[in-house]
Amino acid sequence: MSNWTLLRHSRCCLSRFKTQRFQKNAPLGSSFSTSDEAQPDNEIPVQAAPPPVQVQLTESSGRGVFATRRISAGELLHTAKPLVSYPSLSTIQSVCYFCLKKVKNSAVDRSPSVAFCSEKCEEQAKSFLGVEGKADWVDFNDYCRSHGLKYPLLVKRFACMVLSGATSADLLDILQPAMLSPRMISEMEEGFDLLKSAFEVAKFPDEKMACILSMAEQWYTGILARIRISAFRIECAGGLYEDLLQAAAASVEAEGAVGNAVYMLPSFYNHDCDPNTHIIWIESADAKLMALRDVEEGEELRICYIDASMDRDARQTFLSQGFGFHCTCLRCMSGD
Numbered sequence: 001m002s003n004w005t006l007l008r009h010s011r012c013c014l015s016r017f018k019t020q021r022f023q024k025n026a027p028l029g030s031s032f033s034t035s036d037e038a039q040p041d042n043e044i045p046v047q048a049a050p051p052p053v054q055v056q057l058t059e060s061s062g063r064g065v066f067a068t069r070r071i072s073a074g075e076l077l078h079t080a081k082p083l084v085s086y087p088s089l090s091t092i093q094s095v096c097y098f099c100l101k102k103v104k105n106s107a108v109d110r111s112p113s114v115a116f117c118s119e120k121c122e123e124q125a126k127s128f129l130g131v132e133g134k135a136d137w138v139d140f141n142d143y144c145r146s147h148g149l150k151y152p153l154l155v156k157r158f159a160c161m162v163l164s165g166a167t168s169a170d171l172l173d174i175l176q177p178a179m180l181s182p183r184m185i186s187e188m189e190e191g192f193d194l195l196k197s198a199f200e201v202a203k204f205p206d207e208k209m210a211c212i213l214s215m216a217e218q219w220y221t222g223i224l225a226r227i228r229i230s231a232f233r234i235e236c237a238g239g240l241y242e243d244l245l246q247a248a249a250a251s252v253e254a255e256g257a258v259g260n261a262v263y264m265l266p267s268f269y270n271h272d273c274d275p276n277t278h279i280i281w282i283e284s285a286d287a288k289l290m291a292l293r294d295v296e297e298g299e300e301l302r303i304c305y306i307d308a309s310m311d312r313d314a315r316q317t318f319l320s321q322g323f324g325f326h327c328t329c330l331r332c333m334s335g336d
Contacts, residue, residue, distance in 0.1 A: 052067060052069045053077060064268065064270045065268050065269050065270075065300065070294070071294065071295040072291065072294055074291065076288060079286055079289075081285075081287075082262060082285050083264060084261065085099075085157070085259055086261075088257055093114070096118075100236070101284040103117050117284075128160040130164055131164045131208075132160040135201070140156065140191070140194040140198055150231075151224055152191045154231060155227060158171075158227075163199070163211055169215075172226045173226075175230045176226070177225035178225045178226070178229045179225075180225050185221055192220040192221070196215065230263070232262070235258070236281045236284065270303075271323075273315055273329050274304075276292055276293050276295050277290065277301045277303050289303075306318050316332065
């Protein structure tokens with residue numbers, strides 16, 4: 001079985017989102033589609049059909065994603081753009097600072113430290129770069145690098161998006177937060193202090209400083225707790241195959257992770273050690289979710305959060321320590 005390493009967790013119930021059917025007029029934060037076709041610049045975009053899925057409550061795992069019709073093996077269920085993403089510090093000069101696509105020599109480069117794969121990505125990055133570029137992140141990045149941390153980098157970008165007015169501070173509130181121990185919260189204090197210090201030293205205008213000062217440590221830990229649960233490790237297959245089934249297999253051979261990202265709809269998929277759905281990245285952080293086998297209407301769609309080739313004991317240990325739950329899928333219950 002392929003090495004599908006995904007960093008997520010089962011979602012628990014939030015009362016205000018007991019059941020959510022994704023329609024054509026989806027909110028900006030839940031951008032997804034069932035089509036990959038780009039529209040010519042001189043044509044009016046055609047609204048894509050909603051994906052054949054529905055988010056609703058499960059009996060034991062909080063929210064989950066269910067098929068609204070019969071789905072065939074290999075079918076593309078939907079695509080999803082990240083709510084927030086950030087490249088790995090080790091790849092920051094070799095991938096697009098916005099979409100995480102590997103950059104070429106001809107890529108747009110407006111900074112000695114970051115690059116973009118296109119002018120479109122550079123334009124979209126203005127939603128956070130105007131704020132991020134004014135602060136000195138050396139200490140914050142060194143802190144993340146020395147401690148092997150990646151999720152604070154996502155919080156940093158999200159904070160910059162909030163300060164620029166590109167998104168609201170409660171955008172990620174719908175996502176289930178991780179359970180944080182007092183020790184974990186204490187360990188987050190240094191990261192929060194460095195983040196806030198970077199903003200304060202940059203001397204932003206009064207209105208932005210007021211927003212920065214309102215970002216209490218509780219806000220930082222709350223966002224980080226949600227990102228810890230919902231972030232996906234992005235490993236691009238490289239765009240070498242048109243057939244998605246082949247691409248799923250190719251992703252195992254992809255080079256190391258290019259970064260991490262948080263999505264809306266993909267964050268509602270629950271785990272199974274023998275999944276019927278797979279999430280892949282071809283060239284960028286834009287995710288594709290496809291069916292691995294035939295799925296009946298009303299059946300829950302599940303992905304595998306970890307390396308499914310591990311034995312049962314290893315999987316149980318990894319899921320318990322990394323995600324805080326004991327897996328009771330059919331594969332685990334059978335002892336496989």
